Amino acid sequence: MSRRLRHPNDSGQYDDLTDQWWRPNGALAMLHWLARARARLVPPASRPDAVLIDVGCGGGLLAPHLAGKGYRHVGVDLVSSALTLASAHGVRVVRGDATFLPFADGCADVVSAGEVLEHVVDLRRVIAEVCRVLRPGGLLVLDTIAATPLARLLAVTVGERLPGGPPPGIHDPALFVPVGVLVDECARHGVRLQVRGLRPRLGQLVRWLLTRQGMVDMVAGGPPWVLYQGRGVKHEQGDERHLKPRLAAGRIPARVEVVNG
Numbered sequence: 001m002s003r004r005l006r007h008p009n010d011s012g013q014y015d016d017l018t019d020q021w022w023r024p025n026g027a028l029a030m031l032h033w034l035a036r037a038r039a040r041l042v043p044p045a046s047r048p049d050a051v052l053i054d055v056g057c058g059g060g061l062l063a064p065h066l067a068g069k070g071y072r073h074v075g076v077d078l079v080s081s082a083l084t085l086a087s088a089h090g091v092r093v094v095r096g097d098a099t100f101l102p103f104a105d106g107c108a109d110v111v112s113a114g115e116v117l118e119h120v121v122d123l124r125r126v127i128a129e130v131c132r133v134l135r136p137g138g139l140l141v142l143d144t145i146a147a148t149p150l151a152r153l154l155a156v157t158v159g160e161r162l163p164g165g166p167p168p169g170i171h172d173p174a175l176f177v178p179v180g181v182l183v184d185e186c187a188r189h190g191v192r193l194q195v196r197g198l199r200p201r202l203g204q205l206v207r208w209l210l211t212r213q214g215m216v217d218m219v220a221g222g223p224p225w226v227l228y229q230g231r232g233v234k235h236e237q238g239d240e241r242h243l244k245p246r247l248a249a250g251r252i253p254a255r256v257e258v259v260n261g
C-alpha cells in the first residue's frame, strides 16, 4: 500500500488504498464488519427485479452479504478504481456523485448509504437525493459517524492510530453527521428514520487487534454517539406517520409544514 500526502477526505485516498478494499484484515477491515451489519438490515427482495442502490459503494463490500436476497445491486461512487473492484464482485456500477444521483425518482426498492454521509460536503443535498431515488414504501439503510466530540476522539484521534481503524486522514471530522439533522432531513423527504448506536464487539476487537484474524461483529443498540446505523421506510402517499415524532416534539422543520399543508 503506498499512500501520498493528501488533504483530509480527499477521495483520491481511495485510489491509494485500492489494494486494501478486499483484504478483510487490511487497512479497510472495519468496512467489512460494517457491511455485514448493514446487510442484516436489508430483507429479501419482495418482488422480482428489485433494485438496491448502494450510494458510495466503494469496492462493493456489501455484495457478498446481499447474495441470495434477490436484488439487482447497483453501485454509484466517485472513484473509478473502487468501481472497477465493485464491478468484479458483481455490482452494476455507475460513476457519479451522491449530490446528483444519476437515477430516476423512485426507482430503488432499497437505498444503502454505508459510511458515505460523513464524507459529503452537502449533507442535506445528498439526503434529498437518497430519498428521491427511493420508491414509496422503499427502505433506506445507512451507517455513519456522529458529529460528537466522542466520535472525533474515537474515530480520529484514537481510531486512526489503530490497525483496521480508519486510515489516517480519510475523515474530515467537520463533516461528521449530526443525528438530529439526519433524522429531520430524512423526515422532510418522507423517510422516518430510526437510529441506533453501533460498536465492535469488544472481545473480538481485542482479539483482532492482537492477531489480525477473523471478523469482528458490530453490535447495534445504545445511543448514537459514535458510529450509528439508521433504517427507515419512505412513506406512501397519504401516510403521514413519518411526521409524528417531530410533530409530537414540536420540532417539525418549517418546510415540512409547508410541504404537507
Ligand SMILES: C[S@@+](CC[C@H](N)C(=O)[O-])C[C@H]1O[C@@H](n2cnc3c(N)ncnc32)[C@H](O)[C@@H]1O
Residues within 6 Å of the ligand: 011, 014, 031, 032, 034, 035, 055, 056, 057, 058, 059, 060, 061, 062, 076, 077, 078, 079, 082, 096, 097, 098, 099, 113, 114, 115, 116, 119, 120
Ligand atoms: C468509507 S468508503 C465506504 C464504501 C462502502 N460504502 C463501504 O461501506 O464499504 C466511502 C466511499 O464513499 C465514496 N464517496 C465519497 N463522497 C462521495 C460522493 N459525493 N458521491 C459518491 N461517492 C462518494 C468514496 O469514494 C468511497 O468509496
